[in-house]
Amino acid sequence: MGLETVIVSTIIGACALSFGASAYLFMRARPAPAAKDLDKIVKNAPYHRLHNVLKVEAGS
Secondary structure, X not given: OOHHHHHHHHHHHHHHHHHHHHHHHHHXXXXXXXXXXXXXXHHOOOHHHHOOOOOOOOOO
């Protein structure tokens, strides 16, 4: 095995390691989705779009 092969293998390994570390840090840096409040979701639900799916009566 020649010196050139060792150098090229070292460079490729370092590039792969840096790419993997960058991908890991990028995935870890994503903000977590905010927790949803169920009461707020139910209040803001689009009930007016349910007329052709469910029978919604006024006052119910």
